[in-house]
Amino acid sequence: MPASGSRPGVLVTRPEPGLSETLEAVSAAGWEAYASPALLITQHCLRVASPRFAACVLTSGQAVQAAQAALPLTCPLYAVGDRTAQRARAAGFAAVQSAQGDAEALAALIIRKQNPAEGSVLLLSGARQGMALAARLRQAGFTVVRRVAYSARPVRRIAPEVLQALQEGRINVCLFFSSESAAGWIAALPASCRAQATRTIAIAISQAAAAVLKAAGWAEIVVAKTPDARAMLAALGRPGITTD
Known part of the structure; x- marks a missing residue:
């Protein structure tokens, strides 16, 4: 859980263009947004x-x-x-x-x-x-x-500050915008952070992305109602508010 007084964190694996606007939307919804684009x-x-x-x-x-x-x-x-x-x-x-x-x-x-x-x-x-x-x-x-x-192409490494946030339990939700980006991000994730990452809630843009996450060990996966960023953000909602 996040430290007292801090906002729960959301990891955004989307590359640009789209990363910046998604980070802004996540932050505006009341979350702490972490950028970790999965693809170059x-x-x-x-x-x-x-x-x-x-x-x-x-x-x-x-x-x-x-x-x-x-x-x-x-x-x-x-x-x-x-x-x-x-x-x-x-x-x-x-x-x-x-x-x-x-x-x-x-x-x-x-x-x-x-x-x-x-x-x-x-x-x-x-x-x-x-x-x-x-x-x-x-x-x-x-x-x-x-x-x-x-x-x-998949990134080869994940930023140290993102890994630290994962290890410290400051990231509660991870957003994955394609099966390709999900697979690439997971491949770049050090084994020492795998258990902490898979304890987060994963929001997937499609069933194909959800299948990649399930195979990697995620227990809680939410699939967006439609395969677009708007539905991803709707599934995320606001901290403490569960969406259907």
């Missing part, structure tokens, strides 16, 4: 052969930078969730629609709103991601050009 993001220099696409599909906010560099700001964008859509609008894109969900919801939105006859679709994703989405869109008649906008 490398942006890719994007080359696209076609001069024009009917639309662009973003599976992550990490892909906004690549879209901005490769496309006119008038190009219609389909974003996996609200945060990604907000970043696209902030980058200057005028026509942005959010699927408010996951890749399945994103595919459904594009199939409902976009006509395959209007032209090819550029899908920007992370390395080793987006293949199933591209296949689903092609099955629906779309011509899809998939490009890797960024790659993510």
